Amino acid sequence: DMEVAIKVVVVGNGAVGKSSMIQRYCKGIFTKDYKKTIGVDFLERQIAVNDEEVRLMLWDTAGQEEFDAITKAYYRGAQACVLVFSTTDRESFQAIDSWREKVEAEVGDVPTVLVQNKIDLLEETVIKSEEAEALAKRLKLRFYRASVKEDLNVNEVFKCLADKYLQR
Ligand code: GDP
Numbered sequence: 211d212m213e214v215a216i217k218v219v220v221v222g223n224g225a226v227g228k229s230s231m232i233q234r235y236c237k238g239i240f241t242k243d244y245k246k247t248i249g250v251d252f253l254e255r256q257i258a259v260n261d262e263e264v265r266l267m268l269w270d271t272a273g274q275e276e277f278d279a280i281t282k283a284y285y286r287g288a289q290a291c292v293l294v295f296s297t298t299d300r301e302s303f304q305a306i307d308s309w310r311e312k313v314e315a316e317v318g319d320v321p322t323v324l325v326q327n328k329i330d331l332l333e334e335t336v337i338k339s340e341e342a343e344a345l346a347k348r349l350k351l352r353f354y355r356a357s358v359k360e361d362l363n364v365n366e367v368f369k370c371l372a373d374k375y376l377q378r
């Protein structure tokens with residue numbers, strides 16, 4: 211069997227939980243004060259999908275989301291994408307279209323899922339559930355509500371991406 215390795219970029223505004231999501235998925239930990247690292251880096255995790263071993267390499271932008279030159283280099287060669295916004299940050303929700311466009315401009319139409327993170331803070335939500343669903347529908351994306359903090363739906367997001375990638 212050929213080994214399958216997928217470069218996945220995790221994209222969205224600062225503080226939506228991207229680094230936490232990568233840490234949670236690859237290391238199984240959640241820390242409240244995730245230290246921002248400098249430069250672009252990735253963590254990886256191997257999973258079995260059907261009978262295939264799939265290696266997911268999750269790339270983190272290290273909090274430099276505002277610098278186009280850096281994010282461009284980071285998207286290069288991406289084969290799948292997670293678009294993330296936060297339950298408590300309306301701007302992060304409104305920015306999803308532009309994140310999607312940036313990734314698409316660099317790598318085209320790769321398997322992508324939309325994630326509303328911090329669903330544990332649903333009582334403080336600034337996004338109506340219908341709005342989030344409408345966005346997913348308009349962008350034709352599979353939509354997950356997740357909590358990296360409570361480890362809710364994180365595995366499912368990446369399993370879905372790996373499935374989509376293999377079905378391509
Ligand atoms: P990034 O800038 O997108 O990489 O976001 P970080 O991973 O640095 O997370 C920003 C903050 O949100 C940190 O304090 C995290 O602990 C917190 N955070 C991440 N995911 C969740 C979650 O699911 N629920 C809650 N309540 N906080 C979270």
Ligand code: MG
Nearest residue numbers: 228229272273
């Ligand atoms: Mg980060």
